[in-house]
Amino acid sequence: MLHAVLPFVLCLVLFIIGLYAISVKKNLIKVIVGVIIIHNSVNLFLVLIGYRVPATGSAIAPIITPQMGRDAMDVRELLSHSVDPVPQALVLTSIVIGLAVVALMVVMALRLHQKYGTFDLTEISKLKG
Amino acid sequence: MSETLLILYGVICFMLVAALVAVETRDLLSSVLCLGAVGFGLAVVDLIVGAPDLALTQVVVEIFAVVLLIRTVVAREDTTREFIRDTPHVAAMGAMIMGILIGAYVCFQQLTPFGDPPMVMGASYMRAAEEAGATNLVTAVLLDFRAYDTLGEATVIFAAIMGCYALLRTRGRKEEHEGHDADS
Amino acid sequence: MAFLLPLSVIIPLGAAFLIPLAQLIRSKKGCPAGEVIALAATAALVVISLCGLATRRTVTTWIGGYEAKSELLGLTGTTLPHTSEGEADPARPRGVVIEQAVPGSAAAEAGLQEGDIITGWKLPSDKRFGPVWSMNELRRQNAALEPGSIMILQVERNGSTLEEAIKAGKSVAGIAMVGDGLTRLLLVIIGVVSFTAVLFSLSYMRTYTKLSLYYSPLMLMIAGMNGIVVSGDLFNIYVFLEVAAVSSYALVGFGVESEELEASFKYLVLSAVASAFILLGIGIVYSLRGTLNLAQIAEFTQFAKPNDAMWLALAFFVAGFGLKAAMVPFHAWLPDAHPSAPAPVSAMLSGLLIKASGVYVLARLVFNVMGVSTAVAYVLMTMGMLSMLVGVLLAVGQWDLKRLLAYHSISQMGYVVLALGVGVEVLAKQPASALGVPPVAALAIFAGLFHLLNHAMFKSLLFLCSGSVVHQTGTRNLKELGGLSQRMPLTCFFTRVASLSIAGVPPFNGFFSKLLIVIAVVWAGHWFLGGLTVLVSFLTLLSFIKVQRYVIQGELPAKFSRIKESPAPMLVAMGILAVMCIALGILLPLYGSGLLKPAADSLTQLAGYATSVFGG
Numbered sequence: 001m002l003h004a005v006l007p008f009v010l011c012l013v014l015f016i017i018g019l020y021a022i023s024v025k026k027n028l029i030k031v032i033v034g035v036i037i038i039h040n041s042v043n044l045f046l047v048l049i050g051y052r053v054p055a056t057g058s059a060i061a062p063i064i065t066p067q068m069g070r071d072a073m074d075v076r077e078l079l080s081h082s083v084d085p086v087p088q089a090l091v092l093t094s095i096v097i098g099l100a101v102v103a104l105m106v107v108m109a110l111r112l113h114q115k116y117g118t119f120d121l122t123e124i125s126k127l128k129g
Numbered sequence: 130m131s132e133t134l135l136i137l138y139g140v141i142c143f144m145l146v147a148a149l150v151a152v153e154t155r156d157l158l159s160s161v162l163c164l165g166a167v168g169f170g171l172a173v174v175d176l177i178v179g180a181p182d183l184a185l186t187q188v189v190v191e192i193f194a195v196v197l198l199i200r201t202v203v204a205r206e207d208t209t210r211e212f213i214r215d216t217p218h219v220a221a222m223g224a225m226i227m228g229i230l231i232g233a234y235v236c237f238q239q240l241t242p243f244g245d246p247p248m249v250m251g252a253s254y255m256r257a258a259e260e261a262g263a264t265n266l267v268t269a270v271l272l273d274f275r276a277y278d279t280l281g282e283a284t285v286i287f288a289a290i291m292g293c294y295a296l297l298r299t300r301g302r303k304e305e306h307e308g309h310d311a312d313s
Numbered sequence: 314m315a316f317l318l319p320l321s322v323i324i325p326l327g328a329a330f331l332i333p334l335a336q337l338i339r340s341k342k343g344c345p346a347g348e349v350i351a352l353a354a355t356a357a358l359v360v361i362s363l364c365g366l367a368t369r370r371t372v373t374t375w376i377g378g379y380e381a382k383s384e385l386l387g388l389t390g391t392t393l394p395h396t397s398e399g400e401a402d403p404a405r406p407r408g409v410v411i412e413q414a415v416p417g418s419a420a421a422e423a424g425l426q427e428g429d430i431i432t433g434w435k436l437p438s439d440k441r442f443g444p445v446w447s448m449n450e451l452r453r454q455n456a457a458l459e460p461g462s463i464m465i466l467q468v469e470r471n472g473s474t475l476e477e478a479i480k481a482g483k484s485v486a487g488i489a490m491v492g493d494g495l496t497r498l499l500l501v502i503i504g505v506v507s508f509t510a511v512l513f514s515l516s517y518m519r520t521y522t523k524l525s526l527y528y529s530p531l532m533l534m535i536a537g538m539n540g541i542v543v544s545g546d547l548f549n550i551y552v553f554l555e556v557a558a559v560s561s562y563a564l565v566g567f568g569v570e571s572e573e574l575e576a577s578f579k580y581l582v583l584s585a586v587a588s589a590f591i592l593l594g595i596g597i598v599y600s601l602r603g604t605l606n607l608a609q610i611a612e613f614t615q616f617a618k619p620n621d622a623m624w625l626a627l628a629f630f631v632a633g634f635g636l637k638a639a640m641v642p643f644h645a646w647l648p649d650a651h652p653s654a655p656a657p658v659s660a661m662l663s664g665l666l667i668k669a670s671g672v673y674v675l676a677r678l679v680f681n682v683m684g685v686s687t688a689v690a691y692v693l694m695t696m697g698m699l700s701m702l703v704g705v706l707l708a709v710g711q712w713d714l715k716r717l718l719a720y721h722s723i724s725q726m727g728y729v730v731l732a733l734g735v736g737v738e739v740l741a742k743q744p745a746s747a748l749g750v751p752p753v754a755a756l757a758i759f760a761g762l763f764h765l766l767n768h769a770m771f772k773s774l775l776f777l778c779s780g781s782v783v784h785q786t787g788t789r790n791l792k793e794l795g796g797l798s799q800r801m802p803l804t805c806f807f808t809r810v811a812s813l814s815i816a817g818v819p820p821f822n823g824f825f826s827k828l829l830i831v832i833a834v835v836w837a838g839h840w841f842l843g844g845l846t847v848l849v850s851f852l853t854l855l856s857f858i859k860v861q862r863y864v865i866q867g868e869l870p871a872k873f874s875r876i877k878e879s880p881a882p883m884l885v886a887m888g889i890l891a892v893m894c895i896a897l898g899i900l901l902p903l904y905g906s907g908l909l910k911p912a913a914d915s916l917t918q919l920a921g922y923a924t925s926v927f928g929g
Contacts, residue, residue, distance in 0.1 A: 003134060004242035005234060010141045012233050014148055014167075015589070016226055021152040022582060026209035029157045029202060031582055033164050036194065037148050038589045040171050043187075044141070045593060047171075049600045050251075051178040053244035058133055059179030062255070062266035079457050080450075083179040084251040085266040087599065089275055090548055091183055092267070093282045094592060097555050099190045100289035101585055104562055106197045107293045108578045113203060115571040119157075120209045126572045236625035240600055247449040247603030252456035276377045277488045281540065281552035284326060285559050288533045291333070292563025295526040296577075301569035302520050 007048050014041035028109050028119040035105065039098040043091050050087035059083055137177050144170035157202045165195040182267050315374045317365045318490040321358060321500055321539045328354035329532035336525035348515055351528045355508040355535070362500035365492060369911060371925040372492040373545070386455050386479075387418020388425065389617065392447040408432040408469070409448045415616045423479040425468065433467035442467045452603060455481055489606055491545035491926055494911025498762065499542040499673055501908065502769045505893070506664045507535045510657040513777050513886035516879065517656060517784055527567055530560035534661065538669040545926060547595050547605045554591070554637070554670050558584050561666060564658045565650050576653035583636055583646040590633035597626035607682050608926035614684045615920045627683055630675065631692060638671020640730060641699035644723050648707070651722065652715035652789075656780020659715060663722040664773035668765055672726060676733055681915075681922035690738035697731030698842060700724060705852045714779050714789040714864070717856065718772070721815060724849060725768045731846070732761030732830045735837045740919065750917040753836050759913040760829035766909070767822040767897060771814040774890035778808040781879040781887065782864065791860070796869030801878050805865045807887040812861060814894045816854035822898035
């Protein structure tokens, strides 16, 4: 049953790499890199959750193509083979949210560099923590 | 073990390596570029698992993020030192990571196996989308059944734009005398 | 009353979009359009939330979907191992062994029993049976049928092959907005506190530049919190969590001084990690249950076996929402972020955001959706206890007024989480029977929610008072302040009211909720925790005596000899909250049964949440 869980565990490894960067690295850019890696790992996890092993060949996207016609029977056929559309919709939303967060982080990093003249978090520490 | 699965593992391992390099390299510019590699790896995974819309969005967003970050990297060298470099710390950290991974592996045994989702919501969306005459089910979900989420997503972007404008102001507070004038 | 739920999100959202537009249109020295819009929107929210109290039953509105009535397939089972090495093995039989057919569900009505093997399925119009590869295959096909149509299963029972007709499962659900007692309570709290915060901002924010960039994110934050509270969909909660969080990052850093930016960055990074944990948890839940609707997940929970992956999801949720609520192992960001924000924003963050995006969602998930258990109870109680103790110990040593208040936020939210944890424990040990909910659990949850309401009032008031002090004197260092009662009598009076409330001195509201919490904790048999609660309350009192001593009493420093009382809008805003602090305690018998009791009931009904959402 290794193949049933291995992809998910690999996602978690990616997540931990991101977490490691956030908790250990003392450079602003590295922290931002860590946050983006975490975003990517979560998106990867969600995409893999919706995956369906197809009967043959490569995965079938949840798109009704012209070849299939618009027959109800074909949609049932599609349903029994295609991947789940809901996680994909969720990931589309979460990718865009992630971009918004990254934009804010970048702006903050630039402002902090203006104020302190460095990306070193040990020097950016006016607050007591 | 099927061919698709092999390719999938390959790409995910590529992402892991790129992420490690991005975290560990001393050169910030290479770090950002490796981060781009992680994002493009994710786009390839999207293609493999049958999510073409996602792959397109991911590529666009990744390009945007990497360009933003390259603009941010004004000082290229990472001169900082981590506090964790001695053996006990590294050992403790390694033990913690292994613990989390083993725990997660055990828990995931009871997760729905990879490649067989229950899709209760997805299936009923599919039937409804077929009645409504949609062709792309992902966009049908995004713009019809879960359009309220998409409104929220647009709101997040709006909030981020407002936030960026607010944080990019050069002066946050008015000069001292201005402030007191406003009070009286 | 159903239209009130969407309105409570749309009004602040509309205001947020209107404010920058109004800023563009109006002439340079025109009327302050942004302020007027923001004030009107929050006033409307107060009115709406009070109107919502008129109804007692659970209101559900479906957005972008069909009116849905959930009906369970009601079947759990395991798939026979029909594959080897990932390839189908023709030698082995295919099918699903039924482990449980839930009484009253479609499966039980069809006559399916434990131990039956389902080997095929078809529609009544089909000629041949199709194979059943796995339990999930059956769930997928069942979910795709028209509601009410029939699916025929081929069943093997005791060696003989039967055909059983089963009604199709659930129909499409869009995104549900659910208004029950707890939602109404939170809407009232958000309405009142955000109204006073905006009122306070009218004068306080005059010293800052570019105010349309302040009011617009403020409205977005309110919209996000209202969106979280009224949402009945797991992913929708996440989206509005991000709306509230992203706008709060901007508000924390609004002063753009180096410390504020630093606090904002720290807050952003930890909050982004929290969001990632939450999204991972959502992914696991979706993968197991196949749906995001909270009520549908709750229906599954009623009969599902304990599942390791579900525990992992719960652990992720506890970590994620614990970070958002700044519970003690995850509290590092709060004492930086809350003091750095402008005072009205601090009041909103401490008074509302950690509740709406942390404690509320966690309580909703633990009680109504994921199911109560003693393990979760002990985690919650430990977190609550640690927060209570560590928060107050760190607060006692502080000399920065706003930082001190921020540490008290951690400590006071510890009370709430502790009380809820005790409620979970009692409910997990003796589930509700024909006799009703165990009275200890009902009391603990009631007390927890009462303290949540009170904390929103007195902590917002304290932050507004500190804002008033900072606004007039320009410092928040306790050592530099003193003797303000001579120059700012009203502010000092309000500070006293709030301090006595938070310290739990009788006739004020904090006393009653703390008393109820102590009674509930001791009644549940935790003498040690009860004693600790009283001790923490005593330490809180000490810490606020210090505030009295260094801010209100003592010598007035010479440099403050010419300061004046704060302008009227600030005083009115503080006055409203001060009246609340007194009234909420004394008038508890009047409003308790209308506001707090329904809120506690909506938590104690546990997975009955599903029935109330789908209308019985």
